[in-house]
Structures are given as structure tokens and as C-alpha cells.
Amino acid sequence: MRLEGVWLRYHRRGPWVLRQTDVAIGPGEVAVVLGRNGVGKSTLLQLAAGVLRPTRGRVVDRPPAVGWVPERFPADQPFTVRAYLAAMARVAGLPGAEADRAVRHWIDRLGLARFHAVRLPQLSKGTAQKVGLAQALLRPPGLLVLDEPWEGLDAATRDLVPEVIGEVLAEGGAVLVSDHRGETVRLPGARHWSVADGTVTEATPSGAAATVVVELSVPAAAAAAAVARLRADGHHVLRIRDHAAGPPATRPGSDSPSPATRPEPGSTSPAIRPEPGSPSAAVDPASGAGRSGPASEVAR
């Protein structure tokens, strides 16, 4: 998903909150949105989630299933927890039995069972936040957007947030999350987007000059497990794509390289080549050899 030249102001003559914003996030990636109070973090997240429309510019390639967790769950609705989640599952397009299963799963997982018949306005802030988290996950999101998701949650549920984020990433989803509590240190491999003075910049991770991009191909059915394993080993999974879809414009070795990860021409990065006769398409990242085969790319 990409924000292309996005500008946003809330009122016709109001100040610009965001100007000329160009950011992108791919499958299996997580970006943490940082910045002082009131700089526009929530605004950026709402644009990404499709809750706000850009005043100028556009948002492209947003996945069809978006999970949106607002900073404050709007609990002033006259539904019980179960009825609300069942309605949200239908809104998300889940058919009957699947919707019931998803509602049951998230009620259990987030410890909401004893509140299932309680109406939303009667919930404590923390329990309402859990309902806000549950509704975003009923349908596995291709993009999960969380605005300060740790706010008001009890310790057990706070621990669950990075776990859930990891699961969405392992399924090939992308995650955007804002956080002023420093909880994101528990999201290894996260990219950092800083919002200040109406602009969004990506912080270059320290040591980036020493990284290389390794392309590899895995059977589609094994992709989620492979991504989870690579992440558990501390690798940064950049992108997952269909073998058949062909190379995107920004892939390493293409005409439009990603400057943060592509080795300089003549660099000493080791070429990684497949065994003779091997069906896998490991490549020399500098030459772009083997570009027809990879299903995923990994950098460290």
C-alpha cells in the first residue's frame, strides 16, 4: 500500500496537518509511527486505513481487508459485546458459520467471555479497547492499523498485541502502529516512520550500509511458516509476492532500486547462488540474476 503525494487538512482554510506524504508498506512489513503529540500520527494512520480521505494525492494498493483499531474505541453504541462483534463480522463479509467462529475465537482469546452479554457503554475503558482490537481481527487483515493499541489494556492483553501483530505479518499482512509508550521495542525488524512539521520521514536503521538483500523462493503453502521462522531469527522480511506476479518496480536489481537495501555496484556482498540443478532461484542481488523466480525477499 502506498500514500502518493498525500496532503491532508481537516477544514478548507485550516492548516495542513500532512504535506506531500510519500510512504509505502508491503506484505509482511511493520512500521511504527512516531512523533510528538498532535503532529499527525493518528491522521496518517486514518489515511492509511481509509477512515480519512486525502485532501490531495492518493492511497493505492490498499488491501481489501483492513483492520482498524482507533485510539479510543467508540463504546457509545447500544449493543452487547457479542452482538456488536457479530455485526462487525457480517460487515467484514464473513459468512454465517465463519463469522460465529471468528467471534467466538476473539472473545476467548481476548478474555471477553464474561462480558459477552454486557452492553458496550457499560464496559471499562480497557475492556472496550479489547473489543476494538477484536473487531479489527475478525477477518484476517491484509493491513492492520493500530493507533496506540497498548493504551488502557491490562498487562496480559498488552503482551498479546505483539503476538497478534506477528501473526498478521506471518500471514503476509502489513501492520502500521503508533506508540508513545516504547512498546514497539518488542517488534523486531519494525520500520520507523517519524512525523514532524507536516512531513513523514523514514528513519534509516543504524548499520543499514552493512545489510544485503537475499531473494529466495519457497512453496506458497510454506510461506507463512518460513516468514515466521526468518523473523524469529531476527531477519527483516521486506516483501512477499506471487511467483506469477513478476517483479515490482522497486525490487532490488530492478531499474528502481530501494536505496536503503541495494548494495552499491562493485560492493563486496557475496553472491548467493543455487546448487547446480536446484529449482530455487537464489540470486546475486547486485546483478539481479534469477529475477523470475523469487517468492519472498529477506534482508538482515
Ligand SMILES: Nc1ncnc2c1ncn2[C@@H]1O[C@H](COP(=O)(O)OP(=O)(O)OP(=O)(O)O)[C@@H](O)[C@H]1O
Ligand atoms: N477531526 C479533526 N478536526 C480538526 N482538527 C483535527 C481533527 N483531528 C485532528 N486534528 C488536528 O490535527 C493535528 C494532528 O492530530 P493527530 O490526532 O493526527 O495527531 P497525533 O500525532 O496522533 O496526536 P496524539 O499523539 O496526541 O494522539 C492536531 O493539530 C489536531 O488538533
